[in-house]
Amino acid sequence: MTAASSKHSIAENTYYNRELSWLQFNARVLQEAKDTTTPLIDRLRFLGIFSNNLDEFFKVRYATIKRIAEAGKGGRSFLGGISATELMEKITNTVIEHQKASLDILKDIEQELEKENIYIINETEVSEAQSAFISDYFIQKVSPALVTIMIGELEAFPSLKDSAAYLAVKMEMSKDDDIFKTKTNYALIEIPKSIERFVVLPADGEKQYIIILDDLIRHCLHNIFSIFKYDKISANMIKITRDAELDIESDLSKSFIDKISKSVKNRSAGDPVRFVYDKKIDKKTLEFLMKKMNIDNTDSIIPGGRYHNRRDYMSFPSLGRNDLQYKKIQPLPIKGLSLQGSLFDKIAEKDYLLYAPYQTFSYVVKFLREAALDPNVTSIKITIYRLAEISHIASSLINAVKNGKEVTVQIELQARFDEEANIQYAEQMQSEGVKLIFGVSGLKVHCKACLIERNEKDKLKRYAFISTGNFNESTARIYTDYTLFTSDQKICKEINKVFDFFEVNYKIKKYRHLIVSPHYTRNSIYQLIDTEIINNINGRASGIKLKLNSLSDLKMIDKLYAASRAGVKIKLIVRGICCLVPGIKGMSENIEVISVIDKFLEHPRLFIFENAGDPKMYISSADFMGRNLDNRVEISCPIYDEDIKQTILDTFDISWNDNVKARIISENQSNRYRKNKKEKVRSQFKMYDYFKDKLEE
Incomplete structure (x- = not known):
């Protein structure tokens, strides 16, 4: 997309088109394939990711635009001021440009492979x-x-x-x-x-x-x-x-x-x-x-x-050349939480935060396995969106049923492109006696939560873990995600309300702690933003920090623009789609946006509101997209433990200070790397060192 056409659409609409923004995200993936500091075989794999992303884009987003065009509708209101026909043409031109660049990058990689005595030959x-x-x-x-x-x-x-x-x-x-x-x-x-x-x-x-x-x-x-x-x-x-x-x-x-x-x-x-x-x-x-x-x-x-x-390049053979691939990290333990002994005993005392893949996902599997065997556990309830091909999560749940536990699984059969795998797991679990719930009519269930009920001294006590990502051992090695382990009975009680809503969904529950879509997320976030506006006007500490996969909801963007106009400083880390246009005087001059694309896929959703010096923060399954706010079941969970709050602030700041793999999201989304004279910070590498150092404190 040219700078001229970008400025035209921005001047007209004050938003960047969603589809064109997604293509710029995929261009950032392509940058990783071009980057000569990326290990050579991993450069090929990023080419595969770029191609796989493009396939899914055409299957879903381009297909939607094509249906609008074929229906004889202009689509301008739905597509942010551009007609469906014009948008399809811009997409095609952009994709041709990106495809050409990808072929040039592939040719360059093949030449570098030959220097390493690796030859890809033809017939x-x-x-x-x-x-x-x-x-x-x-x-x-x-x-x-x-x-x-x-x-x-x-x-x-x-x-x-x-x-x-x-x-x-x-x-x-x-x-x-x-x-x-x-x-x-x-x-x-x-x-x-x-x-x-x-x-x-x-x-x-x-x-x-x-x-x-x-x-x-x-x-x-x-x-x-x-x-x-x-x-x-x-x-x-x-x-x-x-x-x-x-x-x-x-x-x-x-x-x-x-x-x-x-x-x-x-x-x-x-x-x-x-x-x-x-x-x-x-x-x-x-x-x-x-x-x-x-x-x-x-x-x-x-x-x-x-x-x-070329998505198949994601599985390019390693050829035993570890020197041409990213060094695999050894996931770290969580300080104070041993994989030996009972996790229930530890979590009963305090909350713990897991940040995968820097810390090991084994805690999630261990907790479920312990629950499956513990005679005091009476029930397990869990949401499932995407499972690993060979899932220890699923086997632990089946094991729990065999040990007499009541197991309820809310499984989302319409998880895009994972439908077949989820159907197979659903049929397997159902045959073993797991109680299955297939969500709420008209709503996808996208939240990631597990609730375990346990008898302790003749009383029912609940434990939970709640995450920003899927309960999937495979993706937990390459996706960054937060998971909170808690026995806070106030939070656990409200997670139970969410599971009640799955079964009796004509009753809308009320929550004091969790923020739950589709009924509460939009207005709750609006209120939190309004509080920051009021605090700033009254001279109190204010500020908003968000980490998201995508930001495309125009009403939410308008709310952030309003906060910027009121003087609230806003820092956004957005991996993918960003329809917000930062840095425009009188509209968004107080908003900065970066995107980090690196070895791991940045996946957490994190909301931090300064709240006059007493920060409110939430980990969430919800992006700021219309579907997450209004058409899905999502959970944003508050963080109350002060040590975990500090950890989350630290991890946000590490990402924000990245000056190696961070790109600045600007008015025309040109994907310029953030470069400065400060000490080099490659956030994903520094993040691992941060958690390693915490173990030695």
Whole structure:
């Protein structure tokens, strides 16, 4: 997006467009792939993250805009003053620019890999010895998994799978051919997802070789099409992205699991929203494919490189080269909280805060395992949004049922792109006797909370943990998130109210401590901001510090603008979408915004209000987006323990002072790195040292 067009939209609306802001976030991810201080193999993995993000963007956001355009609506009010058609054009142009940059970065990385004796070769560079290995590998592993469709003379074109990569094969038939009517014929080969995309070839001394599965298949085209007589054969990559919106039927005779399961299966037949092709593809082949697939100008048509589905670079093989990857950290223990002995005894005395991945997520699993075995525990209630592929959380809950505990799981079957995994876990837990709740009609359940009830001296005592992120052992190694362990009975009682709301949701509960969406979050945050405005006007200490994944709700942005106009200093750390425009005189000159993209994915939501010198702070599952404020069940939990308050303030300040991986979010979102003459602070590295030092205090 050009600076001129940025200023135009800002002058008109005082907001940055949500979709274009998301693309600038993804550009920050691409910056990590370009950054030569990022380890070489991790640079490739950031390219994979960039590509994976883009796939999801087209499936969800671009698809929504396309539906608005096709409905004949301008969409200006919904899209912040820009028409759907104009926005689609800007998105396509921006994506083409980013894709071009990503290809240049990939070329640079490949050159650097060669300096490290790592060679990614194509089918034209295969040696005789490698050819023998490839042929055997193809026969044994690839050929049985291939789906090849002869499309040249098919009347009905096959439905291509969403985000699957295909080789579009063109054959120029020889004079001896007597099978086909036409002298040019076409086929599609689906690249199998069941086989690793990067095939490691036998090493030659210190030199290591990799061939991408696409090129391995190209090398073996003669094997696939040996029954045909052709003079020339070529293969170019194509990919189609489909609308990922779930269409849930209203048949009352079917269970919710069945409805979601069917809807997920039908997703593969969603309307196409993006078509990516190898820009070197033969023009006639491209025209043939687009005509057959009914690709039109409302779809985003992206000329790309030789390879698609570069998200697979997220799993690029390590090749035993630890020197070319980020050093793995050893997650630290929480000071004063041992994984030996009873966690209940410790948490009964005081609250504890876990900040993953700097501290070990094992505390969450240990707490559930202890609850499953403890004869004094009577019940466990937990919300589940995304689970690990092999989940110790799920196995602990099943173990608790087998030990006679009453286990209630609120599982969100509509967690985007994790529906199938959650359906499988739901069916497994249900068969073991876990009581399942499937949320509230019309609302996603996005909060992350667990409540454990225990008999102590003939009285019921509750324990809880509540988090900013998913109860997922896998992502806990790469996502930063806060989890609070508490036995504060006031907070625990209100968490129980949330679980009551899941089951009897026509009764709206009242809360004195938790802030709960969809009924209270928006107005509660407004009131907290208003308090800061009043404090500043009256000369008392004021200020707002927020850490968010996304900030796109325009009414909330207006409230922050009002606080800025009143003189309240506001510091925002926003990883992703930021529709707020900082630093504009008379509107937002008291607001500063940065975004930190680094080794770990910044995921916590944190709200800190100065409150006249007695800070109020909350950890939360909610971003400042309309869906989190008004259309989801979210929990923001207050922090009352003074030591934990100080820890949270310290961790916010460490992130805020980052001058290595922080980008300044400015008027045109140009992703300029924050550079200054102060001591270098790479916040994620400093954060680990901070918690390590606390253990030695």
